[in-house]
Amino acid sequence: MTRRILIVEDEPKIAALLTDYLTANGFEAHHLDHGDRVHPWLADHHVDLILMDVMLPGKDGLTLCRELLRGGQPPPIILLTAKVEEIDRLLGLELGADDYICKPFSPREVVARVRTILRRVAREHETTRVRTQDIELDEHGWRAFARGQDLQLTAVEFQLLRVMMMAPGRIFSRNQLMDHMYQDHRIVSERTVDSHVKKLRHKLSEVWPRRTIVHSVYSVGYKYEPTPLDDDDCL
Known part of the structure; x- marks a missing residue:
């Protein structure tokens, strides 16, 4: 079964790089470049994991994490952030993100993190x-x-x-x-x-x-x- 990944990133080069690597590794990748488009897209599409930049036009990544968690059980979320301060990383995790990756990053690392989280979620699903x-x-x-x-x-x-x-x-x-x-x-x-x-x-x-x-x-x-x-x- 092909896993569907939603990339929410407003920098076109980063979004294209992630899309290429995820697709090459057997994932189905979709891209949004604006925070306000996330909820409408999720209303019409199933997604297995979200890769989301913290700094987005419209709604930022932390606000979206908060809203998704409040609305129920969201898909796993990996935050992409240029903010390296510990308080920002911890805040993201407390708001419902499963992991974070600091920019600049290796796309291979991103793929590895995605696979790790999806394996963990698959194990959890067996009991839920x-x-x-x-x-x-x-x-x-x-x-x-x-x-x-x-x-x-x-x-x-x-x-x-x-x-x-x-x-x-x-x-x-x-x-x-x-x-x-x-x-x-x-x-x-x-x-x-x-x-x-x-x-x-x-x-x-x-x-x-x-x-x-x-x-x-x-x-x-x-x-x-x-x-x-x-x-x-x-x-």
């Missing part, structure tokens, strides 16, 4: 999975598995599925779901919730074409209540 008869949630990795298949959910889709799975049969209003879906408390319309539910259902239907996992409750909202398995679904 929520299993039901139908779906398995990896709460640290923000992944959902159905019949052993990674559903490739975005962060918003994972939160949406998780909150409903924790209370099977309970009907959630769109406003209640919105409170869990977005870490930055943005204002969105009810149609946005419907759009994410539609995408989630599509991914679930690729595993169980004849089953309904998430039900609509007319004029109220949605609930998680999988219909029974038939013989074909058990294959």
Whole structure:
């Protein structure tokens, strides 16, 4: 499985260097150059690790660490910093970063640190999975598995599925779901919730074409209540 790395760095040369090295070592690398773009990107994409500069236009790296931690269990974060003072490094770690690397750095060292953290996280995930008869949630990795298949959910889709799975049969209003879906408390319309539910259902239907996992409750909202398995679904 290819691991996806998000690089948040406003210096084009550094971003390009990291992208090239990560790609050459088998990772899928994506780049953002502005702190304000991190939350919207994470809402639509799953990521295994974030490499993030401390000094960014818009929101800085430390603010983003704080917000991601407050919003739930964030992906692992490695801070890239030119600030070598101990107080800055410790502050970053206290706000939720897993590691830091001081500039200038060796790109080989960055790749090695990424691999080390991903191995550690993989070991931790083995003991932090929520299993039901139908779906398995990896709460640290923000992944959902159905019949052993990674559903490739975005962060918003994972939160949406998780909150409903924790209370099977309970009907959630769109406003209640919105409170869990977005870490930055943005204002969105009810149609946005419907759009994410539609995408989630599509991914679930690729595993169980004849089953309904998430039900609509007319004029109220949605609930998680999988219909029974038939013989074909058990294959």
